[in-house]
Amino acid sequence: xxxxxxxxxxxxxxxxxxxxxxxxxxxxxxxxxxxxxxxxxxxxxxxxxxxxxxxxxxxxxxxxxxxxxxxxxxxxxxxxxxxxxxxxxxxxxxxxxxxxxxxxxxxxxxxxxxxxxxxxxxxxxxxxxxxxxxxxxxxxxxxxxxxxxxxxxxxxxxxxxxxxxxxxxxxxxxxxxxxxxxxxxxxxxxxxxxxxxxxxxxxxxxxxxxxxxxxxxxxxxxxxxxxxxxxxxxxxxxxxxxxxxxxxxxxxxxxxxxxxxxxxxxxxxxxxxxxxxxxxxxxxxxxxxxxxxxxxxxxxxxxxxxxxxxxxxxxxxxxxxxxxxxxxxxxxxxxxxxxxxxxxxxxxxxxxxxxxxxxxxxxxxxxxxxxxx
Numbered sequence: 544x545x546x547x548x549x550x551x552x553x554x555x556x557x558x559x560x561x562x563x564x565x566x567x568x569x570x571x572x573x574x575x576x577x578x579x580x581x582x583x584x585x586x587x588x589x590x591x592x593x594x595x596x597x598x599x600x601x602x603x604x605x606x607x608x609x610x611x612x613x614x615x616x617x618x619x620x621x622x623x624x625x626x627x628x629x630x631x632x633x634x635x636x637x638x639x640x641x642x643x644x645x646x647x648x649x650x651x652x653x654x655x656x657x658x659x660x661x662x663x664x665x666x667x668x669x670x671x672x673x674x675x676x677x678x679x680x681x682x683x684x685x686x687x688x689x690x691x692x693x694x695x696x697x698x699x700x701x702x703x704x705x706x707x708x709x710x711x712x713x714x715x716x717x718x719x720x721x722x723x724x725x726x727x728x729x730x731x732x733x734x735x736x737x738x739x740x741x742x743x744x745x746x747x748x749x750x751x752x753x754x755x756x757x758x759x760x761x762x763x764x765x766x767x768x769x770x771x772x773x774x775x776x777x778x779x780x781x782x783x784x785x786x787x788x789x790x791x792x793x794x795x796x797x798x799x800x801x802x803x804x805x806x807x808x809x810x811x812x813x814x815x816x817x818x819x820x821x822x823x824x825x826x827x828x829x830x831x832x833x834x835x836x837x838x839x840x841x842x843x844x845x846x847x848x849x850x851x852x853x854x855x856x857x858x859x860x861x862x863x864x865x866x867x868x869x870x871x872x873x874x875x876x877x878x879x880x881x882x883x884x885x886x887x888x889x890x891x892x893x894x895x896x897x898x899x900x901x902x903x904x905x906x907x908x909x910x911x912x913x914x915x916x
Contacts, residue, residue: 549701550581554588556705557636561676561752566593568633575601576640577680585636597632603646610647613654615661622661629665635673640680644688644838648783655782656815659868671859678704678755679841689837703832703842708751710914711758711829714899714906715748718760718827721904722746725888728764728825730850732877732884734774734790737852739764741825747861758830758845758912764822766863767796773852776881777836777843777874784808785838789873791854796821798854813854818867823857826850827886827894828874831909840872847909848878848897850886 558564570589574582582598589596609617629635647655669675679685686696726742746762775789786809792800798820803809813819830845837843844851855869877884878897886894893900899907906912 546580546584549705550584551588552705553701554581554584556751557585557676557678557755558588558592558594560708561755562634562636562674564589564592564594564634564674568594569631570594570596570634570636571628571632572596572598573601573635573637574598575638575680576603576642576682577638581638581680585638594634597628603641603643607646607650610650610654610658613658615657618658618661622665625662625665626668629668629673632673635669635675637675637677638680639677639841640682642682642684644684644780645783645785650783652782652811652815656868663868667859676753676755677841679839685837685839688839689835699832703756703830706751706756706830706832706912707914708757710912711748711750711907714829714904714911715750715760717901717903718899718907719746719748721888721893721901722760722762727887727889729887730773730852730875730884731887732774732875733776733882735772735875735884737769737771737773737793739770739796739822739825740768741765744863745861747858754841754845756830756833756842756845758833758847759826759828759851761824761826761858761861763824763857763862763865764796766821766865769793769796769822773875775852775873775875777846777849777876778838779840779843779871779873780838781871782812791852791873793822812869812871815869816867818865819855819869821854821863821865821867822852823855823862823865823867823870824851824853824872826853826872829899829907829909829912831912834878836874836876840874843874844872846874846876848881848894849874849876851875 586596681700686693730737741762751757778787787804789803828845828849851872851874855867857865883896
């Protein structure tokens with residue numbers, strides 16, 4: 544089979560820089576509606592490193608049908624099998640394509656909730672116990688979301704996903720060090736005036752070793768410290784439903800008011816469990832190639848000059864202990880064309896209108912990451 548050389552470059556990056564596969568390690572390749580060619584190239588790339596690939600193929604329409612009639616008697620043993628498989632691998636690579644991002648839009652919320660609850664131990668083991676990386680796959684549907692031709696979007700996709708992520712390392716180290724010693728955070732912008740503490744919660748740099756595309760450093764608020772209001776300006780899709788102009792009001796860490804273009808569904812999701820109305824992640828995005836939202840969170844949360852503030856589940860090592868079946872990355876862009884905005888740490892201006900201010904963080908600004916400085 545003839546392989547697109549871009550596939551080879553991407554597969555080498557995923558098995559090399561991202562998961563650093565070693566001889567004898569087992570890797571699960573989880574493929575959701577993607578071409579066979581990229582799966583085959585990942586198998587070959589893993590074998591070149593002496594690793595043992597395993598493959599699972601998914602189809603969104605089949606998954607929808609299974610979920611429509613989901614029952615505990617069906618999914619509990621399925622979850623046990625999936626957990627047993629995950630416990631047998633050292634690394635996990637997921638490629639997620641989608642011909643229709645709204646494929647699950649008519650699945651009842653109680654069915655989604657049931658499946659999410661039963662499958663959560665699989666997710667927790669994968670995140671906490673394996674080397675993992677997740678990426679979207681370019682499709683016509685994604686090109687439409689981005690407002691681009693299919694060819695132009697593919698060029699954009701491979702440019703983003705094969706970025707020299709090693710250039711992010713110095714700036715990320717500096718931002719992590721700063722966040723690790725920060726107590727008070729203040730986010731300001733149109734419709735946003737939000738204060739919280741990240742004291743004692745470590746920050747995690749993400750530069751191509753967990754998600755592709757990548758480019759963020761995340762931490763988490765002290766659970767009950769969040770006060771104020773945040774107005775998100777990037778549209779989002781969650782559980783098959785679309786949302787615009789989400790606005791959240793916080794008191795003592797809890798979301799006490801939530802509105803959007805789809806307010807009823809927004810509040811249904813935030814009422815999924817007790818933890819869904821508390822925040823599980825605060826992150827700063829800086830991928831220089833990603834500038835506009837496209838309703839795909841793996842891209843949108845990395846937008847240059849953005850932050851995301853996430854209701855729901857916190858990460859175990861970098862979190863505040865919040866537990867939830869929800870983890871919803873909501874994005875606000877602070878570049879001038881989106882109204883600007885500021886991030887302050889302990890009274891010091893850290894980023895203004897999407898550009899980092901302290902000299903040590905200049906290496907996260909677009910010109911440096913694109914090799915222009």
